[in-house]
Amino acid sequence: MAGENALGADFTLADDILLGDDFLRQLMSVGEVDLLVAVPTYNNAGTVEQTIRAIEDSYQQNFVRDRVVILNVDGGSTDHTAEAILNMNGKKAGVHRGITSLRTVHRVTTQYGRSPSQGTALRTILAAADLLRAKSCAIVSPATTTLDPSWVANLLRPAYRQDFAFVAPLYTRSKFQGLLARNLLYPMSRAVFGMRIRELYADEWGFSERLATECLNQNVWGHEAVRARPEAWMAITAICSGMKCCQSFLGPKAPPPPGTGPDIIEAIRQTVGNLFWCFETFQEHWMDRNGSQAVPTFGPEHDLTPEDKPSSQEKTFDLFRSGVRGLDSVLSAILTPDTHTQLRDIAAQDPAHFHFDSGLWVRTLYEFAAAYHRAVIARDHILQALVPLYRGHLYSFLLEHGESSSEEIEGDSEALCLEFERQKPYLIERWKAKN
Amino acid sequence: MKDTIVQGLQQAYLNLFHMISEFLPRLVVMLVIILSGLLVAYALRYVVRAILRLSKLDRLSEEAGASRVLRMAALPSMTEVLSRSIFWITLLGFVLIGISILNIAGLQEQISRLLRLLPEIVVAILILFLGLVIANFLSRAALLAAVNAGYASPNLASWSIRFGIWILAIAMALDELGVARQTVIAAFSIVFGAFMLGLAIAFGLGGQGLARSFLERSLGEKKDDKTDELQPL
Numbered sequence: 001m002a003g004e005n006a007l008g009a010d011f012t013l014a015d016d017i018l019l020g021d022d023f024l025r026q027l028m029s030v031g032e033v034d035l036l037v038a039v040p041t042y043n044n045a046g047t048v049e050q051t052i053r054a055i056e057d058s059y060q061q062n063f064v065r066d067r068v069v070i071l072n073v074d075g076g077s078t079d080h081t082a083e084a085i086l087n088m089n090g091k092k093a094g095v096h097r098g099i100t101s102l103r104t105v106h107r108v109t110t111q112y113g114r115s116p117s118q119g120t121a122l123r124t125i126l127a128a129a130d131l132l133r134a135k136s137c138a139i140v141s142p143a144t145t146t147l148d149p150s151w152v153a154n155l156l157r158p159a160y161r162q163d164f165a166f167v168a169p170l171y172t173r174s175k176f177q178g179l180l181a182r183n184l185l186y187p188m189s190r191a192v193f194g195m196r197i198r199e200l201y202a203d204e205w206g207f208s209e210r211l212a213t214e215c216l217n218q219n220v221w222g223h224e225a226v227r228a229r230p231e232a233w234m235a236i237t238a239i240c241s242g243m244k245c246c247q248s249f250l251g252p253k254a255p256p257p258p259g260t261g262p263d264i265i266e267a268i269r270q271t272v273g274n275l276f277w278c279f280e281t282f283q284e285h286w287m288d289r290n291g292s293q294a295v296p297t298f299g300p301e302h303d304l305t306p307e308d309k310p311s312s313q314e315k316t317f318d319l320f321r322s323g324v325r326g327l328d329s330v331l332s333a334i335l336t337p338d339t340h341t342q343l344r345d346i347a348a349q350d351p352a353h354f355h356f357d358s359g360l361w362v363r364t365l366y367e368f369a370a371a372y373h374r375a376v377i378a379r380d381h382i383l384q385a386l387v388p389l390y391r392g393h394l395y396s397f398l399l400e401h402g403e404s405s406s407e408e409i410e411g412d413s414e415a416l417c418l419e420f421e422r423q424k425p426y427l428i429e430r431w432k433a434k435n
Numbered sequence: 436m437k438d439t440i441v442q443g444l445q446q447a448y449l450n451l452f453h454m455i456s457e458f459l460p461r462l463v464v465m466l467v468i469i470l471s472g473l474l475v476a477y478a479l480r481y482v483v484r485a486i487l488r489l490s491k492l493d494r495l496s497e498e499a500g501a502s503r504v505l506r507m508a509a510l511p512s513m514t515e516v517l518s519r520s521i522f523w524i525t526l527l528g529f530v531l532i533g534i535s536i537l538n539i540a541g542l543q544e545q546i547s548r549l550l551r552l553l554p555e556i557v558v559a560i561l562i563l564f565l566g567l568v569i570a571n572f573l574s575r576a577a578l579l580a581a582v583n584a585g586y587a588s589p590n591l592a593s594w595s596i597r598f599g600i601w602i603l604a605i606a607m608a609l610d611e612l613g614v615a616r617q618t619v620i621a622a623f624s625i626v627f628g629a630f631m632l633g634l635a636i637a638f639g640l641g642g643q644g645l646a647r648s649f650l651e652r653s654l655g656e657k658k659d660d661k662t663d664e665l666q667p668l
Contacts, residue, residue: 180667201668255666265583267667319585326582326589330575375497378572384579 019127023110027131030106034066035059035156036134038125042075042116044142045084051142052085056105058152065103069132072109073124075116081142082109119227122234126216134209136160138167139231141203146254154248154298155206165243166235167206168197170299171253174307175409176398180264182413183393185271188365189232191420192279192427194289195239197247198302200232201271204250211238225277228270236278240285249299268390269383276372276383283373287428291421304406310398317351317395323388330385334371339363343389356396358416362423364389370430458537465533472529476522484518492517501568524557552612559608566604570597577636592636599631 019027037055041048052070059068072085085107112124122139129137138155140147151169158164186198207215215234220226226233238245255261262270279286324331324347331340342360349355365386372382401409487493496502496513505516528550535546574597581589606623610616 177666178668261666261668264667271668315585319583322585322589323582326578330579375494377497377575381575381579384583387583 019124019131020110023108023128024131026108026110027128030069030108030132032067032133033069033106034135035063035068035160036071036125036129036132036137037068037152037156038071038073038121038128038137038139039085039142040073040075040116040118040121040125040139041077041081041142043077043079043081045077045079045081047145048072048081048084048142049088050145051140051147052088052107054147054149055140055152058149058156059105061149062153063156067103069106069108069134071125071128072107073121074109074111075121076111076114082111085109117227119221119230122230123216123221126212129209129212130216134212136206136208137212138206139204143256143260144203144253146252147204148251151204151250154250155204158246158248158298159206159208162246163208163244164246164296165208165211165241166238166245168199168235168245168247168295169202169204170198170247170249170297170301170303171202172251172303172305173253174255174305175401175404175406176307176310177253177255179394179397180267180271180390183361183397183416184365184390185232185275187413187417187420188369189236189275190292190417191424192286192289193236193239193282194286194292195245196292196294196417197235197245199247200235201229201274202231205231205235206248207234207238208243211241211243214238214241214243220281223277225274229274232271232274233278233281236282240282244296246296246298247301249297249301249303252305264390265384265387268387269380272386273379273383276369276379279369280373283431290424292417302410304409306406309402313395313398314351316391316398317354320388320392320395321347323391327385327388330377330381333376334382334385335364335367339367343392347392351395354392354396354399356393358419359423361393362416362419363426366423366427367430369427370433373431461537465536468533468536469526469530472526472533475529476525479525480518480522483521484514487514487517496568501564501571520557524553528553555611555613559611562608562611563604566600566607570600570604573597573600595632595636 037058039048039051039055044051055070059066070085072082074082086109088107108128110124110128112120125137125139136156136159138152140152140155155167155169158167181199181201185201189200190196211234215237218237220233235245261267324343328344331343335343339360343364346354346356346360368382368386371377372379376382401412404412493502493512493514496505501513505511505513511519531546531550535543574593577596578589578593581592586592602623606619609619
């Protein structure tokens with residue numbers, strides 16, 4: 001069931017459901033655009049104004065002649081986030097710098113549901129981008145307090161001025177920030193899909209019209225893995241469809257205030273669950289790939305700032321040790337006997353001299369991925385069983401790199417990536433194994 | 436004397452002949468029934484296996500942990516177990532019907548009792564199996580939640596769940612069979628309180644994140660108990 005809208009674009013029944021009457025009316029009054037920046041919100045009334053100002057400033061500084069829109073998709077805020085956006089004075093930011101946009105900067109807001117869902121938010125954004133024929137789109141988080149107008153421009157330009165389909169961000173990080181990405185998500189995704197994209201799981205990213213349409217037409221939106229963390233799936237779709245990807249350096253990313261981000265269990269369930277799901281969904285694309293290739297990068301590829309060694313992490317080691325002991329029956333269903341024995345052995349080590357060998361870490365993760373593929377037990381249980389092992393590796397990393405320089409940490413990360421690439425045949429072997 | 440013996444033998448011969456002439460057609464009918472049963476059982480096994488493969492039962496069974504239980508018991512896949520069970524149950528039903536055709540005194544009543552009990556036995560086995568699968572799944576969920584939260588005795592919650600569900604499944608299976616119904620109800624009532632406590636602990640552990648975020652949203656204040664852990668992303 002297809003129809004024709006005022007813009008001349010076809011929309012399907014699914015779009016019709018996604019785009020409510022009021023939202024559709026707002027979009028049709030905007031008309032076609034060149035650039036779209038989306039801000040998914042949920043109770044962000046306190047910070048969203050700053051985010052919108054940064055986007056408007058970016059439009060006025062960098063895209064004066066282009067047709068632009070700011071799209072807010074809200075997950076059912078109770079703090080009047082949408083009203084805060086609509087009631088802002090739009091001219092103020094540009095005028096005080098003596099810059100005036102030649103075009104109206106449209107602001108469109110919609111509520112996609114009563115509870116936040118990154119997948120549904122992205123789907124709504126893609127449907128709107130498709131309808132508005134936006135050539136380049138970016139998504140920014142209102143929780144990012146360090147958002148700068150240059151960030152928006154850096155995310156939009158590669159897809160708008162060049163032929164890139166997916167633009168991953170790069171941030172200035174402190175030494176001990178984003179360690180799940182450094183020790184698991186980046187090296188594993190790099191080895192499997194063969195592309196060196198550091199921040200697959202980020203709050204900000206950019207994409208082209210073509211990729212938006214490609215993703216919108218995929219029948220994956222009901223999967224939990226996509227509902228929770230759709231950004232990596234989007235990047236991997238671009239990689240596996242042969243579209244060009246790049247990285248764009250943005251600047252320092254302030255960590256979320258303690259207690260506001262997902263805890264380690266939730267983070268692993270969302271991101272590693274999504275990554276393993278992508279392994280399965282795109283398995284015909286990565287089985288024959290060897291090694292990895294760098295993607296074009298705008299700005300420095302990495303920027304680590306010094307940070308004091310985190311306070312005592314003995315509890316982390318205790319959780320690793322008790323996890324390996326307590327989950328013996330679960331781990332025996334997931335891991336090979338040899339790997340399981342080695343994990344038991346290192347769990348018995350003295351915490352002061354503990355070392356989680358990178359070869360063992362890689363083998364463990366590949367066995368987890370294969371176990372997830374074969375669904376040896378409930379998939380969510382497999383992901384939860386990884387948590388204590390990650391804690392063990394994290395403890396080993398902190399013990400080893402408490403005083404290391406940025407270069408030493410980068411060198412170690414690169415060695416881990418190469419170990420993942422070296423052992424990729426083992427993943428394929430385990431993946432294809434019957435038991 | 437001689438005539439009496441001859442008459443007796445003749446009578447015995449006639450009786451035997453009569454019995455055989457009565458028994459043989461029944462035997463043939465029984466064999467036909469069993470043969471038909473064999474064909475029907477084969478057909479049913481084929482159909483059930485095809486349906487279960489289409490419905491991807493084996494994957495569900497793997498995810499629920501049932502396949503692991505089957506492997507531990509050296510049994511084949513769930514699809515194979517169910518389709519073979521259907522085969523044997525169907526065949527057994529036909530064999531019993533066939534035997535009842537023979538009209539052997541005493542056996543008739545036993546066969547009818549067995550036939551009446553057959554569906555209940557199947558349901559009882561099914562209840563036990565489901566209980567085993569659910570117990571495995573929930574006890575593992577509780578174990579993982581407890582281990583990751585750093586509780587001192589994670590196995591306690593896990594085993595409480597497992598034990599509670601086993602008790603429930605066994606009580607339900609025995610009730611289905613009508614075995615010692617009063618005793619079963621009494622025993623079940625006694626352990627029910629303990630079981631519910633175990634369940635409450637498991638759901639409390641498993642859903643603590645949900646409950647915490649719900650309370651945070653409802654009461655509007657955040658209480659962070661994991662500030663010692665580094666932000667993973």
